Amino acid sequence: MADTQVLIFDPDAQWYCETLAQQCPGYAFLPAVTVEDALKVAADAEILCGLAPFIPVDMIRAMPKLKWIQALTTGVDHLLHMPELASDVVITNTRGMHGPQMSELAVLLMMSLARQFPAMLANQKTSAWKQWPQPLLQDKTVCIVGLGVIAEALAARCNPFGMRVTGVSDGRSEVExxxxxxxxxxxxxxxAEADFVVVIVPYGPETHHIVNADVLKAMKQSAYLINIARGGCVDQDAVVEALKNGEIAGAGLDVFNTEPLRETSPLWSAPNLIITPHIGGMSDCYAQQAQPIVAENLNAFARGGATALKNVIERPS
Structure with missing residues (x-):
C-alpha cells in the first residue's frame, strides 16, 4: 500500500518533512516553499499542512484527493470562508502552541504603556533627558478576558511580578x-477594578465587541486596554473615543478589524496607543513549536482516521 502523501507548504517545509518523516511512518512528505512548487506535487496529496492565511484557492483546487488540512496557525477563518473547499475536508489547527509568545507580548505592552516607553524613544530622538515616576506591575490587577491556554500562560507570567490576576469566562469558574x-x-x-484589561478570548458572535464603550467607561482612567485576540472582540471606534477623551490611560492593539490596518484609520493618530502589526503569534522557534502538534495528529490519523484528530475545527454548515 502506497504511503499517504502529505504536502507541507511553509518556508520551513524541508525541515518539517525531514523531522516528521522520522516520527510519522506511513507518509510521503512533499515540501513546497512557493505556491508554484506546491501546485506541481499537489494532485495526489491527501493532507495539507500550512499557514492557513497563506493557503490560496488555487492550491485547494489542485488537490482533488484532499481529506484533511492541518493548519500551522490557530486562526483558520480564511479556510472556513473558502467555498472551493469540500465540506468533508477536516480542518485542524495548532491550538495550544502560542502561549509563550502571546503572553510575552501582553507583558511587553503592559510595561511599555505603564512606563510610557514610546515617550522615552521620542525623547531619545531629540536628545531630551526627561524623567518621570515609573509605575510597577507589582500589586496591580490584570483582568484577562478569556480563559484558554494563552490566558493561563499570561497568568503564569503575571503572578511572579506580584500582580493580582482575574479572569472573565462563562466556561470556567476556577483556574489556578x-x-x-x-x-x-x-x-x-x-x-472597573483592573489596572490592565487583556483580551484573549476567541472571536465569534458571542464575543463580538465584548469590550465596548460601556466596558471602556467602566474602566479606571488610569487603566490600560490590550487586545491580542481578534479585532472584532473590541469596538475600535469606542477605543479611539476613550483615548481621545482620557477615559482610559492607554491601549495596546495587535489585532484589527481590517489587516493591514488602513493608513487612514484614526487609530494611527490616537493618543497613548501602541500598535503592533499582528505579531502576537510569531516567534523565533515557530516551526519547533508547531511540529510536535502536527506529528501527534499525523500519528493519530494513521491509527484512527479523522475521528482521532485533535484540535478539529467545527465548520459552518
Whole structure:
C-alpha cells in the first residue's frame, strides 16, 4: 500500500518533512516553499499542512484527493470562508502552541504603556533627558478576558511580578493562578477594578465587541486596554473615543478589524496607543513549536482516521 502523501507548504517545509518523516511512518512528505512548487506535487496529496492565511484557492483546487488540512496557525477563518473547499475536508489547527509568545507580548505592552516607553524613544530622538515616576506591575490587577491556554500562560507570567490576576469566562469558574473569575455578564465589574484589561478570548458572535464603550467607561482612567485576540472582540471606534477623551490611560492593539490596518484609520493618530502589526503569534522557534502538534495528529490519523484528530475545527454548515 502506497504511503499517504502529505504536502507541507511553509518556508520551513524541508525541515518539517525531514523531522516528521522520522516520527510519522506511513507518509510521503512533499515540501513546497512557493505556491508554484506546491501546485506541481499537489494532485495526489491527501493532507495539507500550512499557514492557513497563506493557503490560496488555487492550491485547494489542485488537490482533488484532499481529506484533511492541518493548519500551522490557530486562526483558520480564511479556510472556513473558502467555498472551493469540500465540506468533508477536516480542518485542524495548532491550538495550544502560542502561549509563550502571546503572553510575552501582553507583558511587553503592559510595561511599555505603564512606563510610557514610546515617550522615552521620542525623547531619545531629540536628545531630551526627561524623567518621570515609573509605575510597577507589582500589586496591580490584570483582568484577562478569556480563559484558554494563552490566558493561563499570561497568568503564569503575571503572578511572579506580584500582580493580582482575574479572569472573565462563562466556561470556567476556577483556574489556578486566578484570584477571581467573573462571568461575561460581569465584565464591567471586572474591568472597573483592573489596572490592565487583556483580551484573549476567541472571536465569534458571542464575543463580538465584548469590550465596548460601556466596558471602556467602566474602566479606571488610569487603566490600560490590550487586545491580542481578534479585532472584532473590541469596538475600535469606542477605543479611539476613550483615548481621545482620557477615559482610559492607554491601549495596546495587535489585532484589527481590517489587516493591514488602513493608513487612514484614526487609530494611527490616537493618543497613548501602541500598535503592533499582528505579531502576537510569531516567534523565533515557530516551526519547533508547531511540529510536535502536527506529528501527534499525523500519528493519530494513521491509527484512527479523522475521528482521532485533535484540535478539529467545527465548520459552518
Amino acid at each position: 493562578g486566578f484570584a477571581r473569575i467573573f462571568k461575561r455578564s460581569q465584565i464591567k465589574e471586572a474591568a
